[in-house]
Amino acid sequence: MNGKQKLELTWIGKENRPRLEPRILLEDPDKSYHARHRVKMGSREDAKARSLNTHFVAASEASPETVIGDIFDNRLIFGDNLLALKALEAEFAGKVKCVFIDPPYNTGSAFTHYDDGVEHSIWLSLMRDRLEIIRRLLSDDGSLWITIDDNEAHYLKVLCDEVFGRSCFIASNIWQKRYSRENREAIGDAHDYVLLYAKQRERFKVIRNRVPITEEQAKIYKNTNNHHRGRWRGIPMTAQGYRPNQMYEIVAPGGAIHRPPEGRCWSMIEPEFRKLLEAGRIYFGKDNNSQPNVIRFLDEVEGFVPWTWWPHDEVGHTDEAKKEMHALFGKANAFITPKPERLLRRVLHIATNPGDLILDSFAGSGTTGAVAHKMGRRWIMVELGEHCHTHIIPRLKKVIDGEDPGGITKAVNWAGGGGFRYYRLAPSLLEKDKWDNWVINKTYNAAMLAEALCKLEGFTYAPSDSVYWQHGTSTEHDFIYITTASLTHEQLQQLSDEVGPERSLLVLCTAFRGRGEYSNLTVKKIPKQVLSRCEWGHDDYSLQVENLPQAPAVEPAETKASPQARQLSLFREVSREGAKPRRKDKT
Ligand SMILES: C[S@@+](CC[C@H](N)C(=O)[O-])C[C@H]1O[C@@H](n2cnc3c(N)ncnc32)[C@H](O)[C@@H]1O
Numbered sequence: 001m002n003g004k005q006k007l008e009l010t011w012i013g014k015e016n017r018p019r020l021e022p023r024i025l026l027e028d029p030d031k032s033y034h035a036r037h038r039v040k041m042g043s044r045e046d047a048k049a050r051s052l053n054t055h056f057v058a059a060s061e062a063s064p065e066t067v068i069g070d071i072f073d074n075r076l077i078f079g080d081n082l083l084a085l086k087a088l089e090a091e092f093a094g095k096v097k098c099v100f101i102d103p104p105y106n107t108g109s110a111f112t113h114y115d116d117g118v119e120h121s122i123w124l125s126l127m128r129d130r131l132e133i134i135r136r137l138l139s140d141d142g143s144l145w146i147t148i149d150d151n152e153a154h155y156l157k158v159l160c161d162e163v164f165g166r167s168c169f170i171a172s173n174i175w176q177k178r179y180s181r182e183n184r185e186a187i188g189d190a191h192d193y194v195l196l197y198a199k200q201r202e203r204f205k206v207i208r209n210r211v212p213i214t215e216e217q218a219k220i221y222k223n224t225n226n227h228h229r230g231r232w233r234g235i236p237m238t239a240q241g242y243r244p245n246q247m248y249e250i251v252a253p254g255g256a257i258h259r260p261p262e263g264r265c266w267s268m269i270e271p272e273f274r275k276l277l278e279a280g281r282i283y284f285g286k287d288n289n290s291q292p293n294v295i296r297f298l299d300e301v302e303g304f305v306p307w308t309w310w311p312h313d314e315v316g317h318t319d320e321a322k323k324e325m326h327a328l329f330g331k332a333n334a335f336i337t338p339k340p341e342r343l344l345r346r347v348l349h350i351a352t353n354p355g356d357l358i359l360d361s362f363a364g365s366g367t368t369g370a371v372a373h374k375m376g377r378r379w380i381m382v383e384l385g386e387h388c389h390t391h392i393i394p395r396l397k398k399v400i401d402g403e404d405p406g407g408i409t410k411a412v413n414w415a416g417g418g419g420f421r422y423y424r425l426a427p428s429l430l431e432k433d434k435w436d437n438w439v440i441n442k443t444y445n446a447a448m449l450a451e452a453l454c455k456l457e458g459f460t461y462a463p464s465d466s467v468y469w470q471h472g473t474s475t476e477h478d479f480i481y482i483t484t485a486s487l488t489h490e491q492l493q494q495l496s497d498e499v500g501p502e503r504s505l506l507v508l509c510t511a512f513r514g515r516g517e518y519s520n521l522t523v524k525k526i527p528k529q530v531l532s533r534c535e536w537g538h539d540d541y542s543l544q545v546e547n548l549p550q551a552p553a554v555e556p557a558e559t560k561a562s563p564q565a566r567q568l569s570l571f572r573e574v575s576r577e578g579a580k581p582r583r584k585d586k587t
Pocket residue numbers: 079080081082102103104113114335337338339340361362363364365366367368382383384385542570571572573
């Protein structure tokens with residue numbers, strides 16, 4: 001056989017790829033929210049003070065070296081996440097340190113706030129399109145974490161291998177989501193997976209944080225001799241084997257002489273031992289005559305290398321998450337599939353440091369943003385369900401006002417502060433007129449048009465206050481000017497003179513009558529210039545209609561939605577008040 005063979009998961013419709021329009025985001029200041037005053041000073045002293053209060057928060061969560069003030073520039077985006085991810089790409093490619101997503105698991109359940117069940121190939125296509133952009137958004141030391149269960153976990157793993165490369169797979173962590181037994185199935189379901197991929201495997205290994213030890217694990221550290229450095233434990237000073245320079249005699253202060261036990265040697269050479277002895281770091285027991293132990297102080301403990309077993313007592317369970325919801329929204333109004341804040345804390349702790357940027361494009365009730373906020377990370381969340389307004393905004397307002405005592409608040413000493421901006425996706429830049437021609441959308445004003453065309457042409461939108469033709473830049477010398485005017489030769493000549501020989505200008509206008517060449521100008525007509533760039537007027541990427549399977553012949557309407565109905569609503573919010581899970585809860 002010739003050439004290399006490639007193992008590939010394939011499905012009907014895999015080759016169909018959306019040609020996404022890079023939309024602009026429109027802020028709605030009425031829905032944005034900021035603390036009334038600064039809570040944190042952002043000074044080194046302040047960060048240090050907080051780190052001292054949080055002994056069991058690992059150093060990286062509140063490091064004295066990190067100056068973290070209130071963070072105001074977080075983003076909540078209301079809309080479909082595929083278009084939202086595309087909208088973020090120009091500004092955030094390579095800048096996101098951690099993406100956490102908790103997508104619909106494709107369980108076949110209908111939840112109150114969204115539906116969760118489509119044909120597997122459609123689910124895979126929906127995920128693939130999103131994962132590809134997510135990968136581009138990640139920084140070189142960034143990582144992607146996905147919660148998922150047995151319904152799609154193994155297909156998703158193969159899909160992620162394809163998008164990221166198999167070598168970027170780090171772990172399939174097991175989250176013990178239940179503490180009580182599940183007896184409804186043949187084998188009770190007690191865990192979800194937390195799939196982890198890194199943009200660059202080796203970089204991730206260097207930057208990832210260890211898991212801090214808990215108070216329970218720290219119990220063995222005591223301060224029996226009132227040492228000024230606080231709690232410590234004795235570590236036996238022996239190692240396996242025979243190393244001649246580690247076989248010396250040790251005389252305890254009480255006079256007892258110690259040699260390494262049979263088959264073992266001391267764990268260090270004599271000069272090292274002497275140094276520790278002088279520094280008061282060797283303990284010979286209460287009687288000052290026992291075998292030597294090295295003193296290890298609690299404040300030296302680095303934490304554990306994370307492992308794939310995530311038990312509920314360390315990172316919470318679904319019941320805990322539900323209680324967090326009840327405390328925030330009341331029982332009647334609770335979001336049905338939240339994740340516990342402690343689970344997110346573990347993820348964000350391992351993958352990020354204060355100030356890093358986190359993204360969750362399936363935000364649900366906003367757990368990721370709430371936890372990121374409390375941990376001093378920057379965040380972006382995307383949610384298309386109405387619960388973006390009924391749950392996420394009120395939840396984050398409470399966090400900002402310091403009025404959410406639940407979740408991880410106490411553990412990280414959260415007191416409030418910061419804020420977020422609320423955005424929605426702009427409508428498509430082009431729309432059809434009554435003669436079926438693409439024209440510029442009537443709802444676009446001059447600023448929106450300029451920003452949208454900058455994005456399409458790969459320019460950074462940066463309108464100048466003083467120079468009317470500078471709407472954006474791509475390099476120091478290259479500018480873009482966008483106008484709905486029809487430009488005359490005189491106007492173009494004047495532009496060319498102002499731009500001068502050292503700079504270039506891309507001019508996008510609805511029409512022009514030029515004469516001759518303007519060496520520093522490239523003049524193009526809109527919308528003709530951008531017509532073939534992408535799909536226009538496409539607002540819903542939550543399904544691909546051409547992939548829909550045939551409807552089954554008979555299906556009682558009230559009890560079970562047809563596959564089409566379910567497919568129509570996967571990855572898209574449906575307001576089906578009162579719909580309850582038909583099968584066991586996803587989480
Ligand atoms: C399992 S929930 C996430 C729960 C979340 N981790 C929490 O703790 O609350 C999945 C969320 O993804 C949202 N979603 C599904 N498709 C989406 C899409 N195309 N764009 C944006 N959000 C989407 C659903 O509305 C739902 O809120």
